[in-house]
Amino acid sequence: MRLAAAPAAALLGATAATALLAERLAAVAVLATLLLVVCLRAPAQRRTPYLFGALSSGLGVFLLSPFLAAVGYHVLWSGPTVPVLGKLDVTEEELRIAALNGLRLTAVALAFTAYALLVDHDRLVAAAGFARRSALAVALATRLVPSLERDGAGLAEAVRGRGVPITGVRGRARLVPPLVAGSLERAASLAEAMEARGFGRAGHTRSPGAPLTRWDRLALVIAVVLVPLGALWL
Amino acid sequence: MALARVRRFTFTYPGAERPAVCDLSLELEQGEVIALLGPSGSGKSTLLRALAGLVPHFHGGRFEGLVEVGERDTRRARPADLAGRVATVFQDPEDQVVMGRVENEVAFGLENLGTAPEEIWPRTQASLAAVGAAHLASRRTAELSGGELQRVCLASALALGPELLLLDEPTSQLDPDAAEQFLARIRGSGAAVLLAEQRTGRALALADRVLFLEAGRLLLDATREGALSWLAEHRPGYLPPARAANGRAPATGEILCRAEAVEFAYRRGRPILGGVDLELRRGEVVVLEGPNGSGKTTLAKLAAGLLRPDTGRVVRRASAGYLSQDPGRYLVRERALDEVALAVGDRERARRALELVGLGPLADRHPRDLSSGERERLGFAAVAVAEPELLVLDEPTRGIDPERKEAIAQWLFAYAAGGRGALVATHDRSFPADRRITLTGA
Numbered sequence A: 001m002r003l004a005a006a007p008a009a010a011l012l013g014a015t016a017a018t019a020l021l022a023e024r025l026a027a028v029a030v031l032a033t034l035l036l037v038v039c040l041r042a043p044a045q046r047r048t049p050y051l052f053g054a055l056s057s058g059l060g061v062f063l064l065s066p067f068l069a070a071v072g073y074h075v076l077w078s079g080p081t082v083p084v085l086g087k088l089d090v091t092e093e094e095l096r097i098a099a100l101n102g103l104r105l106t107a108v109a110l111a112f113t114a115y116a117l118l119v120d121h122d123r124l125v126a127a128a129g130f131a132r133r134s135a136l137a138v139a140l141a142t143r144l145v146p147s148l149e150r151d152g153a154g155l156a157e158a159v160r161g162r163g164v165p166i167t168g169v170r171g172r173a174r175l176v177p178p179l180v181a182g183s184l185e186r187a188a189s190l191a192e193a194m195e196a197r198g199f200g201r202a203g204h205t206r207s208p209g210a211p212l213t214r215w216d217r218l219a220l221v222i223a224v225v226l227v228p229l230g231a232l233w234l
Numbered sequence B: 001m002a003l004a005r006v007r008r009f010t011f012t013y014p015g016a017e018r019p020a021v022c023d024l025s026l027e028l029e030q031g032e033v034i035a036l037l038g039p040s041g042s043g044k045s046t047l048l049r050a051l052a053g054l055v056p057h058f059h060g061g062r063f064e065g066l067v068e069v070g071e072r073d074t075r076r077a078r079p080a081d082l083a084g085r086v087a088t089v090f091q092d093p094e095d096q097v098v099m100g101r102v103e104n105e106v107a108f109g110l111e112n113l114g115t116a117p118e119e120i121w122p123r124t125q126a127s128l129a130a131v132g133a134a135h136l137a138s139r140r141t142a143e144l145s146g147g148e149l150q151r152v153c154l155a156s157a158l159a160l161g162p163e164l165l166l167l168d169e170p171t172s173q174l175d176p177d178a179a180e181q182f183l184a185r186i187r188g189s190g191a192a193v194l195l196a197e198q199r200t201g202r203a204l205a206l207a208d209r210v211l212f213l214e215a216g217r218l219l220l221d222a223t224r225e226g227a228l229s230w231l232a233e234h235r236p237g238y239l240p241p242a243r244a245a246n247g248r249a250p251a252t253g254e255i256l257c258r259a260e261a262v263e264f265a266y267r268r269g270r271p272i273l274g275g276v277d278l279e280l281r282r283g284e285v286v287v288l289e290g291p292n293g294s295g296k297t298t299l300a301k302l303a304a305g306l307l308r309p310d311t312g313r314v315v316r317r318a319s320a321g322y323l324s325q326d327p328g329r330y331l332v333r334e335r336a337l338d339e340v341a342l343a344v345g346d347r348e349r350a351r352r353a354l355e356l357v358g359l360g361p362l363a364d365r366h367p368r369d370l371s372s373g374e375r376e377r378l379g380f381a382a383v384a385v386a387e388p389e390l391l392v393l394d395e396p397t398r399g400i401d402p403e404r405k406e407a408i409a410q411w412l413f414a415y416a417a418g419g420r421g422a423l424v425a426t427h428d429r430s431f432p433a434d435r436r437i438t439l440t441g442a
Helices: A005-021 A025-039 A044-068 A092-118 A121-128 A132-161 A168-173 A176-196 A214-232 B044-052 B102-112 B117-130 B146-159 B176-187 B200-206 B224-234 B296-304 B336-341 B347-356 B372-384 B402-417
Strands: A075-082 A086-091 B004-012 B021-028 B033-037 B062-069 B086-089 B164-168 B192-196 B209-214 B217-223 B255-267 B270-281 B285-289 B311-316 B320-323 B390-394 B421-425 B435-438
Touching: A005 A025, A005 A092, A005 A121, A005 A214, A025 A044, A025 A092, A044 A086, A044 A092, A044 B255, A086 A092, A121 A132, A121 B102, A132 A176, A132 B320, A176 B086, B004 B044, B021 B044, B021 B062, B021 B209, B021 B217, B033 B044, B033 B200, B044 B062, B044 B086, B044 B164, B044 B192, B086 B146, B102 B117, B102 B146, B117 B146, B146 B176, B176 B192, B176 B200, B200 B224, B209 B224, B217 B224, B255 B296, B255 B421, B270 B296, B270 B421, B285 B296, B285 B402, B296 B311, B296 B320, B296 B390, B296 B421, B320 B372, B336 B347, B336 B372, B347 B372, B372 B390, B372 B402, B390 B402, B402 B421
Parallel strands: B033 B192, B033 B209, B086 B164, B164 B192, B285 B421, B285 B435, B320 B390, B390 B421
Antiparallel strands: A075 A086, B004 B021, B004 B062, B209 B217, B255 B270, B255 B311
């Protein structure tokens, strides 16, 4: 089963919104798990950095926020007093809130991961049906991200291939200006190629999208129902 | 009635000291296939861009004379207005792909031209099938190899049903067999084709007519037979090369690099190399051959120490330098001299390396202001300046004219004769070597 772009994006957006609105830890955990399963359909090499970012940021929130919050009376651990932060203690309530916020952040990041890796952005912007130039700009920006990743890796490899080591943040930062210059060059070449293919000519048409399947319609219904469900009952 | 007419065409890019094309006149007829030959910087790309209307509309510059396509003066008709009648495939496919999925990419041009919506998908599928890329229709363009992208770009051009197809080194990333299939499909398109190529054998085999440009001037406009005679007399380096045989007697010097039972995969479950052995000795020039995806680049990177094998081992007893594919894209400094000095920190050595590749007078220029051929040579100088004992080159002849290619080969043999070694991964079957290793993939 493969959903059309618009229903898939609507479902992912609704799931992320529901995760933000829901108050029950178990409900948010279920949503995050479902999104993780969806993300695992993406190729391993591409999904790895996204999943690392999504899971590590959620874990970071869970681990750090109990020390920064001052909520609840059921103290599980009492630590020293630190200037500015105050007393470092961890309560049962703080742990619950940290877990909830960590899972919320993870769910939103996983929804974005699924959007970035699995949704057909071309069809999504085409489905918008208006402002073709703006929609195309979004599609191009999305497409240029992997090109930038490849150029960055190629640039680092070319420099290492000359026997010049790239070490530390400063070493990598030195590659940013040439990477940006290369991207600008690529953008100019792309603009030329687009003009040669008739972009900007009057009277353009649109390729017809595939009709919605029953799965697409079901996804749209779930997307509509899920948000109020999350806000009111979960 | 000619399909396109060029009359006394002279064009100078903004800020350039001399014209890129000078006093050029020719006519293109319906359905003919024309090979456009000439050294780097001779004006081939400028002529192609003029016929697409991109010169002068996209680039600016000083335009003299007349270029007409289907009786439309390209100074008045914008490139977008000529699109459809004219279609262009540029050298680097990565720089011309707009959409995220293959089928949307092919449909993009049809949408721009106002093709009836019900015709768009059938024409998209038909043109993908015509270039043998129907199986790629739903793939993401970001995940395709360079060779696959080149086929998608050709499908995008053919889908428009052009009368004139302009191709700027369209097979530069394809292995010889794939390139021959690619050009055979072009021949079958029925469009007039103007094909700029540096690998002249394929272009000459396909062409009805041959043009030779040098320093912006048209030196030859002849049938293939006439062109072969002219080339034999005046530019023998451009004649179709024979497949290079192995060179000298087997080297007996010390082993510089040895790979034993090397396996490597970029993605789990999709091995690129499966149990490959390689041995390279001092004094040797070894060529790695094989089709797209056979692992030439991967083995070259393993030999240079840029990758580590999953299993097996690579032992290197010398310093290694690696020249990547498309080195002109990966430039980091703001002066050509500083670019070359990056590896050694010695400007005098850098200056000598620049002179070696004929770029001495351009030492103070910004690398990105150089032509694509000059950039390739700059990338070569930037690696060679460190004089690594093992020099690993990945497609060093891509986009390089035959005479320059011969010079690179001679330089490499001299380099190896000095007690060093060179490993060259290439699709170019005519590149000379002491030994050739053919990879077939895991």
